[in-house]
Amino acid sequence: MLVDTGFVDIQISQPYDTFGEAKGEKKARLFDVYGYTFLARKPG
Amino acid sequence: MSKDLAVDPVVLREEVKSKYRDVAVNPSGEYHFHTGRPLARRLGYDSAIVDSMPDAAVESFAGVANPFSLRSLEQGEKVLDTGSGGGFDCFVAAHQVGPQGKVIGVDMLPEMLEKARKTAESMRLKNVEFREGLLEEIPVEDGWADVVISNGVINLCADKKRVFSELWRVLRPGGRLQFGDIANGKPVPESAIRNIDLWTA
Numbered sequence: 422m423l424v425d426t427g428f429v430d431i432q433i434s435q436p437y438d439t440f441g442e443a444k445g446e447k448k449a450r451l452f453d454v455y456g457y458t459f460l461a462r463k464p465g
Numbered sequence: 466m467s468k469d470l471a472v473d474p475v476v477l478r479e480e481v482k483s484k485y486r487d488v489a490v491n492p493s494g495e496y497h498f499h500t501g502r503p504l505a506r507r508l509g510y511d512s513a514i515v516d517s518m519p520d521a522a523v524e525s526f527a528g529v530a531n532p533f534s535l536r537s538l539e540q541g542e543k544v545l546d547t548g549s550g551g552g553f554d555c556f557v558a559a560h561q562v563g564p565q566g567k568v569i570g571v572d573m574l575p576e577m578l579e580k581a582r583k584t585a586e587s588m589r590l591k592n593v594e595f596r597e598g599l600l601e602e603i604p605v606e607d608g609w610a611d612v613v614i615s616n617g618v619i620n621l622c623a624d625k626k627r628v629f630s631e632l633w634r635v636l637r638p639g640g641r642l643q644f645g646d647i648a649n650g651k652p653v654p655e656s657a658i659r660n661i662d663l664w665t666a
Contacts, residue, residue, distance in 0.1 A: 426629040428642060432535050437508055439529045439647065445497030453650030456508070456529035456617070458643070460536055465638020 428461035471658045474601070474623035481621045482574055484665045485527070489551060489576040492524035500527050505553070508645075509534060514560050518553075521584045525551030525577065528616030530645025533557060538612060541565040545610040545635055547600050548572060548618025552581030552593070558614065559593050569610075570595045571603055600628045608637040615644035621664065 423431055436455035440446045449455075487494055492501060499507060501524045505515045508531045515523060532554060538544060538561035546555045549570025558568045570593070572578055578595050585593045598604040600615075600622050613632050622628045632642055657663050 422625055422629050423642075425626075426633050428633075434530065434534055437530050437645075439508075440498060441507075443497060443499050444495065448497070451651075452653050454647050455650070456645055456647050458530045458532060458534045458645050461642045463633060463636045463638060463640050463642070465640070 423459065423461050427464065429464055430460075430462040432460040434458035470623045472623050472661045472664065477621070477623050477661055477664055478573070478599075480661055480665050485550065485574055486576050488525050488527050489574060489580055492551075496527070498527055498529075500525065504528065510557065514557055518556055519584065519587060521580065522551070522556050522588065523553055525580060526553035528554065528645055529620075529647050530616065532614040532616055532643040532645050533561070536641070536643060538562050538566070542611040543567045543609060544569070544612045544614060545603070545605055546570040547603060547613060547615040547632065548621075549581060549595060550574075550577045552577075552584055552595065554614055554616055555581065555593050555595075556584070556588065556590070559590050562592075564592060566592060568593045569605060571598045571600075571605070573597065573599050600631060603631045603635050605635045607634055608640075610635050610640055611637060612641045612643060614642075615646070617645060617647065619644065620646050 434457050439456035440449035540563045542562045544558045549555050549572045555568045555570040581595045596604050
């Protein structure tokens with residue numbers, strides 16, 4: 422969706438184990454859910 | 466509701482409000498996600514900045530990643546935080562951009578906005594402002610922001626195409642979007658995607 426919107430120079434971080442040891446960990450593991458940081462630039 | 470959307474945006478919004486209102490007024494409650502200082506440590510925030518903040522600035526933090534990890538902000542930049550919650554990322558941003566910069570936080574929850582405003586006042590931050598609004602209709606003028614940040618909020622919006630269109634609108638040409646969010650590595654069944662209860666579970 423970033424590309425579709427027009428953003429460029431997109432970077433994605435390594436995954437964060439956002440839900441590890443939290444109550445929602447089991448559900449997160451079920452679908453391999455992790456947190457990520459995204460960086461993108463609007464051309465100009 | 467658009468037939469292209471998996472769930473009704475209004476119904477989802479009310480569900481999200483209910484969940485995060487609790488995080489605002491009862492930050493030490495039990496949630497399915499981490500909150501506060503332990504979460505900030507887990508996500509690798511600069512401990513020198515976090516440790517300098519009062520508890521009220523950190524305790525309702527419920528992000529999913531670190532918008533500052535791939536690139537820090539620069540002195541004097543104008544920053545918009547979409548879905549600013551209790552204001553934690555705004556306060557980190559204010560530290561990075563310094564007194565010549567400006568930070569606006571937008572959130573839809575009055576309880577979060579009230580908390581964030583009180584905390585900003587207690588921290589004597591003159592360059593941080595909080596506005597009530599939605600990511601689908603951001604109350605900021607076209608091209609205002611050098612940087613837009615967000616943390617764990619876009620995934621809670623039903624109409625992501627519209628959200629990204631708004632993020633694009635408020636960024637100046639050459640501006641940056643730095644956001645944290647979740648992504649799944651395994652496919653989620655269509656039935657689960659359409660189950661609104663699972664969006665905030």
